Amino acid sequence: MNETILFLPILLQLATAVLILFFWNHIQSQKLISIFSNLATFFLAGLLLFAPAYSESMFVQAGNWMPPFGISIVADTLTKVMVALTSIVGLAVSVYSYVGIGNSRARYGFYPSFHFLIMGLMGAFLTGDIFNLYVWFEIVIISSFVLVSLGADKERLQASIPYVSMNLLASVIFLTGIGILYGLTGSLNMADLSIQVANIENRSLVQVCAVFFIVGFGMKSAAFPLYFWLPSSYHTPPSAIASLFGGLLTKLGIYALIRVFTLIFIPDFALSTLLEWIAVLTLFTGAVGALIQTNLRKMFSYIIVCHIGFMLAGLSLHTNTSLTGTIYYLIHDIPAKANLFLIAGLIYRLTGSYYYKDMGGLQKSHPLLSFITAVALFSVAGIPPLSGFFPKIFLFRSSLYLSDPLTVSMILASFLTLFSFAKMWKEVFWKEHPTGKELNMNFTPSQWIFTMLPILFLLAISLFIGLGAEYITKIAQTISGEILDPNIYIDTVFPKGGSF
């Protein structure tokens, strides 16, 4: 197989979604098709990432129309890593939703929407054309609208209004940026834009365009001050869906920011300072927001916001070390956050509630679950040798020399994350169970298997990212070197050099 393998992640998910639509009334078949398809995508992504035949950056043109007029599908290492992480979370959520999504939701199109969402994510990571990126973003958000409002009862609808409106606004802002960019350069291909944006004389208009992209993508990746839709909406969907959102959708925004601001716009002093302060405030407000929560999933939502700040910090500093930190953080964060929400779902199944006041005594009754949760929490908080620690080394190493506010806010955010987790641990695991409320102990064996298997799978991936830090650092440094030199990307798309 040659470069056309790059179409396969997208087409496989599309075929699965369409196939599942034919089994609209047979929920059992839908579940099995979903699991097998995600397993196939997982192996495909592993093949793309690790097989020596595909180790170079590849590109393929949709419909064989030549760049810069046709749509390019480009797969450098960052793309391959993101596709692999998406397939991992997709597989975990697929297995979890075997028992995690009740039949009533599954009957109203959970599985087709789920696969359209994964297809949109794969497309967004693989594309090399900025308007195509917009289209894939829209596919992702409309599938997520369906998933967030599935059930149409009071809580889901309350959450869907901020979610829908903020995401639509972000899309409009993003499209404005694309329009201005097209007007300035006449091209939509990212490699071509990279060449042309550097040569435009009207730098202030380029600056304005860059700010549109920062606002649009920042809203999608839940950066300060436009992140309030996230804590308002991520605590309501069923845990399988919440885990999918928490692990992947904000990281799509971060990926887009990294791609646009290393390839197309090179941030000058003003933009870097803007990104730096956005990162500082995101770190601070996210961490402080998590402190006061009494709802488990709301606390996790604020932790998502807080840790977006770490990735923005690395992006704003724009050195090799800091971008290595950002990429490593991205690799660490996706399985870790997805795992957190799956564990929250398990705790809900055991205790019947997401509120701290209804929980307690889980350490005594479920010591193994406590251990697993502890490992997952320590990983997110950044305790060595787990996976959250190593990206922080790179981030701190660059911010100590370049930016004091970032260093201070990163230290504060790490400490407050640990504090919020300690508070959660005390409430959920250590304190005595409130009397009068029974722990739900009657799980069937199949429920245990399908709930624990994805949690353990994501935990294993997370442990590998931590304990195999040498290997992941090499990948992150490769990616960082690739994205800091746009010529590598440009040479992939225009092999003879120069644009059309």
Next chain:
Amino acid sequence: MELLLSIMIGSLYASGIYMLLRRSMVKMIIGLILLGNGVNLLIFLLGGVSKGKPPILSAKLENFADPVPQALILTAIVISFGLQAFAIVLVQKVYEVLKTDDLDMIQKLEGDL
């Protein structure tokens, strides 16, 4: 022509953002619709406004209009149409279940932080 289009786009954006900040959900949706129209017109303007030229490149015809913005606008219209349809049905369902059109009242029903 460009001046007229610029003023038009500016007023669409302004009115769209104004409507987004209203308290009623229906007005918010109308604001999003106006913003969508504004951005479509913006792409049209930035693609180069020309009078009466076909979007075809051929050996005989030297003057042609740029077909790419037309394609972009069509795609954007279709996408925003689909999203707005979903948003309108969602608002209808929210009114049915929560019995209110007032965005402040939705937040009051939440109960915790």
